[in-house]
Amino acid sequence: MLQNPLVEINHLGFNRGDKVIYEDISLVIPKGKVTAIMGPSGIGKTTLLKLIGAQLTPNSGTVLFDGVDMHQLSRTELYQVRKRMSMLFQSGALFTDMNVYDNVAFALREHTDLSEDIIRSIVLMKLQAVGLRGAASLMPDELSGGMQRRAALARAIALEPEMVLYDEPFAGQDPISMGMLVKLIRELSNALKLTSVVVSHDVKEVLGIADYVYVIAEKKVIAHGTPEQLKQSDNPQLIQFIQGAPDGPVPFHYPAKNYQQELLSEPD
Amino acid sequence: MNPINFIAAVGRYAIALVYSFGKAGLMLWGALAHLPNPTKTLPLVVKQLYVLGVRSMVIILVSGLFIGMVLALQGYTILVDFGTEDSLGPMVALSLLRELGPVVTALLFAGRAGSALTAEIGLMKSTEQLSSLEMMAIDPLKQIIAPRFWAGVISMPLLALMFSLVGIFGGHLVGVEWKGIDSGAFWSILQASIEWRQDIVNCLIKSTVFGVVVTWIALYRGYVVQPNPEGISRATTSTVVQASLAVLALDFLLTAVMFGN
């Protein structure tokens, strides 16, 4: 279907306790492209990223990163693979006890033997790329939400990974920072030949930047294709999601007893 | 309650207890098993020594002074009835070194440093900083848990010694300066009755054990916190409660072993 897959997910199943999160998910993330995974909130999109990063172990199925099964690796091998990917968390997850500069420099200091001079140049370049070079000495709690996410993005690309996982990068952002993030993700992906995986429910932004989109609902992949293909789809579930209709195949009401019966019955 | 249900509840509780012991043990093992690169770990330990040790010093020193003074005042009113107020020195010093030094320091340490540790790690977990380290291929157990553990274990005995010393000084203030016990008698009887192996070394052993227990509980509570504000506030409370109970129970055991016969 697509050439050059970097990540392949085959028949993935995952339960949390008795609750089934995923039944059978298969998807392919091609190298150097922006792949979006969309779906209504509360279906565990973040969980999917954690499964790709092997922070969680699936109940069935496999996740292959560059042909290697992530969940069969030893801890040391897993850490080697993880150096090739990074993740932008929804909250940014900047280290609160360090300033922006040290946050970006952190992984470089931990994983490389570069001198402080070189680290300084790399950090300033990454901060320049996200437009925060002037904020290098600020602490994370002095930044706005959008700036925190951009600083976290600078940290995520500090080690020049092959793949960046974005967890809800647009959630809770004002239109300006949303626009900045869209531009950044697209530019980084083009300039660094990054493979990007964007998990989001912001339809407009995602369809604007993604090369390929998977839509997940009810524990399965319900549709996939390029943004154009999805817009022309006649799947009612997908139409409801893309148009944001309040009622449809995904019901407005949480499953309940018959309304009339419950109103008239005695409370138990 | 139905007796079967009661037995089932007790069983569930016991299983949960064993489970969390195992989990806490694995956490500590994961943090301390392999000796990491000392040039990277040492600065982290130093920073935590500042957070846990230096910042606890004021409360420890002030409490030590007051507890020593109160001990001396209470002891004096009792001893003076028997005309043995010269024995105030050993009474104050032995109470401090054998019991109050390690125990009160550990209780204060649990309240001051333990709760802060739990809240800090809980917050790191709920803001995904721990996950973030994990994804950066850095083991949060080694980066976050291990340096805090070592700093706690090093700080506790030092704080307990300072507490005892300041307490003895407080006892001297009340006994000698205020109540007029002869300074020479106070010190010489005190010195004659303290055995350094029996009293000071045991004080060190006790406070190190308490340091391990308090820090361990605080780290574990933070590490398994429900990542939301309510979960963090519950975790800090349970750190203080569980650490205090563990210290008092262990104190009885240790005292029985050290001074029981």
Place this chain on the structure above:
Amino acid sequence: MLTRKIELLVGLFLLSGIMAFCVLVFNVANVKVDTSDSHYTLVAEFNNIGGLKVRAPVKVGGVVVGRVADITLDDRKLVPIVTLKMDKRYDQFPETSSMSILTSGLLGEQFIGLTPGFMDDDIAMLGEGDKVFDTRGALILEDLIGQLLYSMSSKDK
């Protein structure tokens, strides 16, 4: 990252902890650093040592000249053997000296009182490893009371 201020404060913290330890050990517990050549050992055999403890002082006229180092039981004669560590500065006690276990005050700690004996030309001084033969054990209060009651009742008859 680490600032110099934090390093300085942590250094002060560690130092004050170590200082507290030293003050406690050397001033409060009053441990003296002593080497073996500043002492000589004496051995004494008592019939009863009462409540004598290791580290109890050996006094001559109230001056501490040594301490009890060890208390054992002679496994043949079944009497207590007390080993004493004596200060080298006081090594002019004749062989005829006697030792007795005394009590400071009515209920105080027990200690060993050393009474120097007479000197003569053919009497040597006590030295390393020597044994003191003239000893008197501890007075047991219960025995004394018992004897007192006995003598009183026998007088009454």
